[in-house]
Amino acid sequence: MELSSIVDRLDEELRTADYADLDASANGLQVGPEEAEIERVAFAVDGVRETFEAAIEADADLLVVHHGLSWGGFDRVTGRTYDRIAPLIEHDLALYVSHLPLDGHQDLGNAAGVADLLGLEDRIPFGELGPEYIGQRGTAAEPYDPEGLRERLETNLETGDQTVQHLAFGPDEIEDVAIVTGSGTDWLDEAVAADADALVTGEGKGKAYHEAQEAGIHVFLAGHYATETFGVRALQDRLEERGLETTFLDVPTGL
Secondary structure (H helix, E strand, O other), rough: OOOHHHHHHHHHHHHHHHHHOOOEOOOOEOOOOOOOOOOOOEEEEEEHHHHHHHHOOOOOOEEEEEEEOEOOOOOOOHHHHHHHHHHHHHOOOEEEEHHHHHHHHHOOOOHHHHHHHOOOEEEEEEEEEEOOOEEEEEEEEEOOOHHHHHHHHHHOOOOOOOEEEEOOOOOEEOOOOOEEEEEEEHHHHHHHOOOOEEEEEEEOOHHHHHHHHHOOOOOEEOOOOHHHHHHHHHHHHHHHOOOOOOEEOOOOOOO
């Protein structure tokens, strides 16, 4: 399949252009020629030298990641930046990136994947960012006790043997759950305003402890990497359906 065809389909499905003014990431095709024939696609959370080398070892023509190379552009391609990019150029490996568009997609996104894991119903977009959303909110089919929700996350996510941290300041039963994956505690006030019982995210900031305590809400910190494998895995399934050979490169950070 032509690279341009894959890029056009992903850009359209993920509404990449709608996030252009919201995201520091240069979403879409970050590295690669406009035209190339793609037979094998690798998927990973992070676009880093370790995943580039693993994709090359897997004989991939294209690597699709959530976290890419460019966050506002490069001043110089030297040093560590050069060392990271060089394998892509040397081995004709194209790189496609979807950051916030893949967080916000209500079917394929990372938050949608966490909501699937928790069995949430009556879902609506959550995590407002300008005119878009980067998360999801829903109601548990049966209320969770706080420890039960923490254990479900810890048992089912790729946490790298790390524990799921829990700021246990909410009610004894959890029904309404808000999700923003990655670093999402900036949306804690939105979760409180929505009367959510809990906010599930990846990592937190120091101020989140007291904010959650004062607001009376649970916060679950399940790991940035662990909460963001869902989107690229969903894209993997889509491209497999279109007849491409695929592989997922699992490189957990434990963070």
